[in-house]
Amino acid sequence: MSKTVRSANDDTFETEVLNASGTILVDFWAPWCGPCRMQGPVLEQFASERDDVAIVKVNVDECPKVASTYGIRSIPTLAIFEQGEALLGAIGLQNQKGLEKLLTEAKKRAKASAPN
Numbered sequence: 001m002s003k004t005v006r007s008a009n010d011d012t013f014e015t016e017v018l019n020a021s022g023t024i025l026v027d028f029w030a031p032w033c034g035p036c037r038m039q040g041p042v043l044e045q046f047a048s049e050r051d052d053v054a055i056v057k058v059n060v061d062e063c064p065k066v067a068s069t070y071g072i073r074s075i076p077t078l079a080i081f082e083q084g085e086a087l088l089g090a091i092g093l094q095n096q097k098g099l100e101k102l103l104t105e106a107k108k109r110a111k112a113s114a115p116n
């Protein structure tokens with residue numbers, strides 16, 4: 001895993017995602033999931049090209065509390081968090097274009113919900 005993509009678990013999710021500043025893209029995945037393994041390199045590439053989003057991977061098999069809290073029933077599931085708030089998600093394998101669209105939409109929602 002590159003320096004631009006990090007992992008979180010049930011114990012570190014609050015620190016890594018909920019209390020983190022800025023935009024966090026969370027990848028809910030499992031090692032036995034084929035599409036999840038395909039998503040990994042796409043996220044690595046995306047992370048290497050962006051400095052406005054941090055990527056955090058959460059293995060749902062090892063993090064049942066977090067997966068349950070966010071209702072993760074299908075993987076891969078990607079979720080965008082801004083200032084600890086889940087803004088938007090997508091289920092299934094996403095390409096670079098899909099990641100860009102997801103991030104753009106989440107940033108619009110964050111801006112719209114920000115206090116004036």
